[in-house]
Amino acid sequence: MMNCRxxxxxxxxxxxxxxxxxxxxxxxxxxxMCSGCRNFDGQMDSLRDLMRMYAHEDDTVDSGKPDDRSSxxxx
Amino acid sequence: xxxQPSSPLNDSAFLQDLRNQMLKFARLxxxxxxxxxxVVQEALAGALRNAEAFARRSALRTWVFAILKHKxxxxxxxxxxxxxxxxxxxxxxxxxxxxxxxDERGHWQADERPQHWSTPQSLVHNRQFWAVFxxxxxxxxxxxxxxxMMREFLELESAEICAAAEVSTSNLNVLLYRARLQLxxxxxxxxxxxxxxxxx
Numbered sequence: 001m002m003n004c005r006x007x008x009x010x011x012x013x014x015x016x017x018x019x020x021x022x023x024x025x026x027x028x029x030x031x032x033m034c035s036g037c038r039n040f041d042g043q044m045d046s047l048r049d050l051m052r053m054y055a056h057e058d059d060t061v062d063s064g065k066p067d068d069r070s071s072x073x074x075x
Numbered sequence: 076x077x078x079q080p081s082s083p084l085n086d087s088a089f090l091q092d093l094r095n096q097m098l099k100f101a102r103l104x105x106x107x108x109x110x111x112x113x114v115v116q117e118a119l120a121g122a123l124r125n126a127e128a129f130a131r132r133s134a135l136r137t138w139v140f141a142i143l144k145h146k147x148x149x150x151x152x153x154x155x156x157x158x159x160x161x162x163x164x165x166x167x168x169x170x171x172x173x174x175x176x177x178d179e180r181g182h183w184q185a186d187e188r189p190q191h192w193s194t195p196q197s198l199v200h201n202r203q204f205w206a207v208f209x210x211x212x213x214x215x216x217x218x219x220x221x222x223x224m225m226r227e228f229l230e231l232e233s234a235e236i237c238a239a240a241e242v243s244t245s246n247l248n249v250l251l252y253r254a255r256l257q258l259x260x261x262x263x264x265x266x267x268x269x270x271x272x273x274x275x
Contacts, residue, residue: 013248013251016247044255049196
């Protein structure tokens with residue numbers, strides 16, 4: 001049975017190569033049962049999206065603009 | 076050169092800021108400070124030569140970064156061809172690093188189990204978030220950061236990275252895995268699990 005360490009490794013590799021049928025099947029079964037790894041899978045997508053935004057940060061970290069946060073929440 | 080006040084080229088604060096951002100990117104990927112300065116200089120000079128067409132800052136920035144990507148990729152290819160071996164630390168991929176994340180059976184430790192991240196896409200304009208993101212990226216070990224940036228920033232294919240960085244496919248997979256594992260953990264701990272991250 002696949003554990004989380006193996007599952008996360010496969011989820012990472014799935015972003016770089018095509019998984020074979022066997023890998024896909026075992027991963028699917030694991031994800032079915034494991035909410036932590038399901039979250040991890042979504043985070044891998046988010047990480048890629050975030051990197052794209054970071055790479056094309058047109059207006060993301062634009063200079064000189066005052067921060068539009070007005071909630072007053074401090075870090 | 077036209078001297079319209081609206082041209083981003085006349086705004087030295089903007090140019091300085093742009094240069095700093097470029098340096099930040101270059102430093103993540105090139106180990107040599109001078110090399111980073113060089114590629115940024117080249118990219119900036121090349122871009123500004125034709126930059127009068129870019130009245131909008133964001134358009135200029137996008138274009139300058141596109142050029143920088145190529146300069147860095149070229150530089151990396153040259154660097155690895157010269158060096159012939161990848162950084163020692165790249166080959167040094169023991170099981171360190173994720174021992175605290177998983178228990179002895181390879182399952183998530185209870186307090187390390189990934190949480191649901193709420194709408195990361197909404198963070199695009201959040202300066203605080205990008206500061207955290209930056210800090211997390213900078214925390215990656217150099218060898219991991221380099222291949223991760225080649226994959227996710229330069230968007231090179233695995234085969235290209237293996238050739239350029241002279242690592243085996245399995246080493247590359249491990250390096251990318253560790254980078255992603257660490258980056259997601261850092262983001263979760265410092266943003267998504269924090270009140271300001273949860274609230275959005």
